Amino acid sequence: MSxxxxxxxxxxxxxxxxxxxxxxxxxxxxxxxxDPTRTAAAGGVGDAADxxxxxxxALAGELFAPGVGAQAGPPRTPARATAVQPGASSAGGxxxxxxxxPRAERFTSRNPDEFGxxxxxxxxxxxxxxxxxxxxxxxxxxxxxLTVETDAPDQVEVREVAGDADPVGxxxxxxxxxxxxxxERVRRAHVVTVPKGTTVADxxxxxxxGSGETAYGHLVVDVQPSADAVVVLDHVGSARLAxxxxxxxxxGASLTFLSLQDWADDAVHVVAHAAELGRDARLxxxxxxxxxxxVRVSPTVRFTAPGGDAExxxxxxxxxxxxxxxxxxxxxxxxxxxxxxxxxxALQGRDAHTxxxxxVRIRPEGVATDTYELNRNLLLTDGARADSVPNLEIETGxxxxxxxxSATGRFDDQQLFYLMSRGIxxxxxxxxxxxxxxxxxxxxxxxxxxAERLTAAxxxxxxxxxx
Numbered sequence: 001m002s003x004x005x006x007x008x009x010x011x012x013x014x015x016x017x018x019x020x021x022x023x024x025x026x027x028x029x030x031x032x033x034x035d036p037t038r039t040a041a042a043g044g045v046g047d048a049a050d051x052x053x054x055x056x057x058a059l060a061g062e063l064f065a066p067g068v069g070a071q072a073g074p075p076r077t078p079a080r081a082t083a084v085q086p087g088a089s090s091a092g093g094x095x096x097x098x099x100x101x102p103r104a105e106r107f108t109s110r111n112p113d114e115f116g117x118x119x120x121x122x123x124x125x126x127x128x129x130x131x132x133x134x135x136x137x138x139x140x141x142x143x144x145x146l147t148v149e150t151d152a153p154d155q156v157e158v159r160e161v162a163g164d165a166d167p168v169g170x171x172x173x174x175x176x177x178x179x180x181x182x183x184e185r186v187r188r189a190h191v192v193t194v195p196k197g198t199t200v201a202d203x204x205x206x207x208x209x210g211s212g213e214t215a216y217g218h219l220v221v222d223v224q225p226s227a228d229a230v231v232v233l234d235h236v237g238s239a240r241l242a243x244x245x246x247x248x249x250x251x252g253a254s255l256t257f258l259s260l261q262d263w264a265d266d267a268v269h270v271v272a273h274a275a276e277l278g279r280d281a282r283l284x285x286x287x288x289x290x291x292x293x294x295v296r297v298s299p300t301v302r303f304t305a306p307g308g309d310a311e312x313x314x315x316x317x318x319x320x321x322x323x324x325x326x327x328x329x330x331x332x333x334x335x336x337x338x339x340x341x342x343x344x345x346a347l348q349g350r351d352a353h354t355x356x357x358x359x360v361r362i363r364p365e366g367v368a369t370d371t372y373e374l375n376r377n378l379l380l381t382d383g384a385r386a387d388s389v390p391n392l393e394i395e396t397g398x399x400x401x402x403x404x405x406s407a408t409g410r411f412d413d414q415q416l417f418y419l420m421s422r423g424i425x426x427x428x429x430x431x432x433x434x435x436x437x438x439x440x441x442x443x444x445x446x447x448x449x450x451a452e453r454l455t456a457a458x459x460x461x462x463x464x465x466x467x
Contacts (some may be wrong), residue, residue, distance in 0.1 A: 106329065108173035112139070112184060115177035124176060127355040127387055129323055132294045133268050135214065136178050136242045142215045145188060146239055149207040156204050156229065157193040167191065167220050171246040172274040175298065175329070179272040182216045182242040189218035192231060196224040196250070203230040203449055210239025210267065217243035217271075221257065225250035225278070230447055231257050235291075238264040243271040247285070251278040251305070256286075258447055262457070263291035265322075272298045277337075279305035286313040286445045287343075289324045290457050296325040306336040313342055314356070315441045315454065317461045318384070320349025327357040328373075332366035341373035344441050346434055348461070350383035361393040362402060370400040378437050379410035380430075431462055 109115065117137055118125040130137070150158045161168065163186035174180035192204055208217065221231050227250065235241075249255045261269060269292055275283055289295050301310045316324045330339045345354040358373045377386035390404035411430070419429035435458070442454050 106175060106331075108175050110169070110174060110180055110183060112177050112180040115180060118177065124327070127357075128296060128325060129294065132323070133178075133240075133270055133296075136181075136240065136268065136270055139181060139185060140214060142185075142187070143213040144215065146213055146215055146217060146237075146241065147209040147211070148190060149209065150190075151205040151207075152192070153200050153202050153204070155195065155198045155200055157191075157195070158204070158206075159191050159193075161189050161191055163187045163189050163216075163218060165189070167222060167246075167248075168218060169246075171220075171248050171276045172244050172272065174244075174272065175300070176272070178242050178270045179244055179298070182218065182244050182272075186216040186218045186244075189220060191220045191222065194221075194223045194227040194229040194253075194255075197226045198224075198229075199227070200229040203232050203447060205232045205234065207234040207236065208239075208241075210235075210237035210241065210263070212238050214240040215242075217241055218245075219243075220246045220248075221255065222248045223250060223253045223255045226252045228254045229256070231255065232447065232450060233257070233259045235259075235261050235263055235267075235269065238267050240268045241271070243269070245271060245273040247273065247275040247283065249275065249277045249281040249283050252280050253278065254282040256284040256446060258286045258288065258445060258450065259297070260450070261287075261289040261292055261295045261297070263295070265291065265293060267292040267295075269295045269297075271296070273300065275299070275301045275310070277301065277303050277305075277308035277310060280307035282309045284311045284313070284444075284446065286315070286441075287326060288314075288445075288454060289316040289326075290461065292322065292324070294323045294325075296323075296327070298327040298329075300329045300331070301339065302331045303334050303337040306334055308334075308337040310337075310339045311342075311444070312340070313441055313444055314344065315438055315445075316343075316345040316354055317458060318345065318347045318349075318352040318354050319461065319464065320383075321351050322349075323353045323355075325355040325357075327355075327359075329359045330361070330371065330373075332360070332362040332369045332371065334365055335367040335369070337366070338370040339373075340371070341375075342441060342444065343374070344376045344378075344438060345386060346378045346380060346437065346458075346461075347384035347386060348380040350381075352381075352384040353387075354385075355387045356406075357389045357391070358404065358406075359391045359393075360402070360404070362395060362399060364395045366396055367398045368400050369396075369402065371402050373404045375406045376437070377408040378434065379408065380434075431459065434458060434462060 118130060120130050152158050168189045169183055174183055194200060223229055247257055277283055285299060287297050312328060314326055318324045326343060328341060341358055343356050347354055356375045360371050360373055362369045373390055375388045386408045388406040390406050392402060392404050394402055416426055416429055420426055438458055442451055
């Protein structure tokens with residue numbers, strides 16, 4: 001890895017760089033010319049596998065035009081005989097087919113002892129600073145439960161149940177030791193039920209407020225067939241929390257689920273989210289992380305019938321010393337389902353660290369799958385590091401489209417100078433760039449009640465370092 005790549009703080013699997021020149025970005029990125037220090041990792045099948053010119057133009061517009069989102073990627077026409085056929089071998093840094101060796105099933109267990117205590121050498125833990133969450137890796141007696149505040153419309157039922165009562169554990173299959181411990185040892189869980197055929201106009205808001213506790217937590221959201229709801233899970237205060245969230249979206253139902261990690265600076269939060277989608281179900285799942293010393297969120301999506309549609313969105317802003325990690329797994333095990341993943345992160349300050357792992361698996365039964373995942377990271381200062389690892393496993397040649405892209409870039413003096421030469425002060429130029437970078441994700445989350453709060457939080461992060 002070259003010195004500029006190391007300075008940009010990009011993981012070994014990705015190349016570092018900056019977007020196409022600022023002049024092209026401001027003038028519309030009309031021609032195919034990019035800064036030679038900016039490259040992106042991309043791959044896929046069908047129209048989801050972008051050409052370099054389209055990728056550079058999209059990233060330039062995304063980074064420097066407020067409100068302009070990532071134009072690269074989502075497949076629009078079916079692939080034609082471009083996937084790896086059964087029994088064939090796939091080349092490259094990621095797998096587009098089974099090759100000669102069948103992929104091992106993702107290991108899950110309700111027994112924490114079957115995972116063992118991680119050492120940091122395991123693939124699923126190699127980016128995580130285990131010393132910061134060591135107490136969550138062993139069983140503990142919770143100090144007390146976090147304070148739970150709920151605000152729900154009358155049509156929605158919110159109740160508290162025992163940790164081993166139905167429907168706890170009916171969707172989740174723990175994939176790591178912390179999740180298994182939390183499922184085994186949680187004493188009380190909260191269940192949100194949206195009745196069949198109900199459309200809920202106002203968001204359901206659940207606030208978890210910590211005051212220094214070490215605790216387990218569990219939330220189940222059950223959106224029954226043909227229902228429609230928005231659920232916001234808000235984390236504030238200080239805590240050391242090991243938790244699980246289960247989302248069941250029934251046939252023809254729609255759920256927007258937003259999890260806000262707005263912790264105090266010393267909080268540690270490790271949580272697994274498991275979503276199960278029925279026939280023609282729709283899920284918009286969003287993770288927004290600003291606070292905490294260490295936050296690790298592991299969302300999993302499983303389709304149970306054709307027609308499911310999952311959109312996974314992420315927004316993070318890491319300051320000096322913060323570790324923010326998202327590990328996604330989307331399992332296309334049935335036909336005619338769609339998934340989109342868009343995660344964006346900004347980092348500033350020494351030892352600010354973000355990790356994004358995007359695993360998408362298309363099983364042999366996943367005929368006519370349409371999937372694309374995108375990760376973008378913007379480094380605002382030296383000393384920050386972004387690790388980004390997209391993984392795509394395709395086990396059928398009959399897909400509508402499948403692809404991924406990952407890129408990391410940072411400001412430089414020339415880019416800021418260009419905006420400033422057009423009469424924009426430096427501080428405002430930086431803010432405009434970051435606003436444009438995040439705008440499409442905030443808009444896509446589609447919860448007006450929190451959009452203003454997210455924008456204000458980004459502004460506050462920038463003000464903290466005088467950006």
